[in-house]
Amino acid sequence: MPAPTADPPGPLSVAEALERVLAICDAREPAIERVALESAFGRVLIQDVHAPFDLPPFANSAMDGFALRGGDLPLEGERALRLVGTVLAGSPARLACAAGECVRITTGAPMPDGADTVVIKENVRVSGGQVVVGAGERHGANVRPAGEDHARGERVVRAGEELEAARLGALAACGIAAVDVARRPRVAVFVTGDELVPPAQALGFGQIHDSNRYTLGALLRATGLEPVRVAHLRDDRGALRDALLAAAQACDVIISSGGVSAGEADFMPGLVAELGRVHFWKVRMRPGMPLLFGGIGPSLVFGLPGNPVSTVATFLLLVQPALLALQRAAEPRPRRWKARLAAPLVKRHARAEFLRARLEWRDDGGCWATPLAKQGSGMLRGLVDADALVALPEEPCEHAPGHVVDVLPLPRARP
Incomplete structure (x- = not known):
């Protein structure tokens, strides 16, 4: 099979391939949709959001206690202040606190006019209509000023940030019920090969x-996407x-596994060249060298090698970044x-390599990586046992235990 024309030609480094993918994705204008906050988890914000008012919007108490004027605090001994009322969180009433007076207050309740200090209830003695405060309390203590969290006009969430729990809470605190986000890419997944049969067969x-x-499918869901089309295709050029062609009309991204090398039944490179354009074919990496990236009509196409480890490595290194960049x-x-290597490591070849490894966080806070003994690209066991990929550069290398390396955490890795 003649090699399809690619731009740029020849195998790329992993870094070159990633920059090429991101540049093509960045050149595409994302579709924007407005979603309710309840449905926005995991979505990518398309524009900055600024606080429409001070947060909190009013000075309030950080503790349960008594609000008073700091000037009434005794420098020594004790002082009795007259209790003139109570203010609770959510109360619409506005109370005032004059010199020599105090107001019972709960956490989150607005500060009475004139009060600038809260003494916690454990530090006072209540006797009848008076509250006795001792020396040693700090002027201005236990008060959250208006705008302490965000001042009006201050940026709360940046464009490009994923909306997770804390950011959703911050948007809700701003009174924002819906946000503009990038539409999630519509993805088709094709697995190819006459040798494949369903698990139940x-x-x-x-x-x-x-x-x-x-x-x-699981990697896509971990990225926040649900594939819209999934199919097993036999090694038939016409069917593929x-x-x-059908997927290119309905989807933003097509991901296939298998059929991208140079074998008799590897039709993907030639078909993508015939129907669209090959941006590059082959990356100097192990596993995953036969990776193909191209486009058919409006759809981007990623042809991943069929070996399971190659599929995962190329998805994490190049496909997932594309899906995020499109958003x-x-x-x-x-x-x-x-991480530091827990065992010696030798690499003789001149391709970047991504070794399956186990991570261990030791008592000193350091992260240590142990490459697995079996590294075959067709071995699912390596993926099951690993929680990271040790990333080695293209040059041959020989490292002793303790050498610091880059690791790419697999989706389930936890520090």
């Missing part, structure tokens, strides 16, 4: 169960061509942590 000679359909995420690049 008994295996015949030469057959294996289709695992990539479920792995890719029809499926690609205008502020930082779509893969997360990288630092």
Whole structure:
């Protein structure tokens, strides 16, 4: 099979491939939709949100106690103040506190006019209509000033940030009930290969169960996306061509696994070149070198290698960043942590390598990575046992235990 024309030609480094993917995604104008806050979890905010008023909007008490004028606090001994009322959180009444007076107050209640200090109730003695305060209390204590959290006009959430729990709470505190977000990309997933059969079907000679359909589906859901089209396609050029054309009309992104190398039944490179454009084919990485990235009509196409580990590695390194970039995420690049090697490591070849590894956080706070003994790209066991990929650069290397390396956490990794 002749190699399709690619721009740029030849295998790219992982960094070059990622920048190429992000540049093409950034050039696309995202569709914008307005969603209610209840449905906004995991979405990417499309524009900055600023506080429409001070947060909190009024000075309030940080503790249960008694609001008073700081000038009435005794420098020594005790002082009795007249109790003139009570203000509770949510109370519409506005009370005033004159010199020599105090007001019982609960956490979150607005400060009475004239009061600037709250003494917690455990530090006073109540006797009849008087509250006795001792020396040692601080002027201005236990008061949250208006605008302490955000002043009016201050940015609360940045464009490009994912709306998780804290950001949703901050938006709600601003009185915002709906936000503008980027529409989530519509994704089709195709797994190819005559050898694949569903998990419920008994295996015949030469057959294996289709695992990539479920792995890719889970990786997409971990990215906040639900595939709109999932199909198993046999190694038939005509059927694959029809499926690609149909998906390109309905989806923003097509992800396939298998059929991207140079074998007799590897039709993806030629078909993408025929129907659209190949942006690049092959990346200098292990596992995952045959990765293809192109476009058919308005749809981006990622042809991932069919080996399970290659599928996961190329998804995390290049596909997931593209899906985030299409939503205008502020930082779509893969997360990288630092870890020390727990065992010696030798790499002789000149491709970037991503080794399955286990992470361990030791008592000194350091993160240590132990590469697994079995690193075959077709071995699901390595993915099950690992919680990170150790990222090694292209140059051959030899590292002793304790050497600091980059690691890419797998979705379930927890520090």
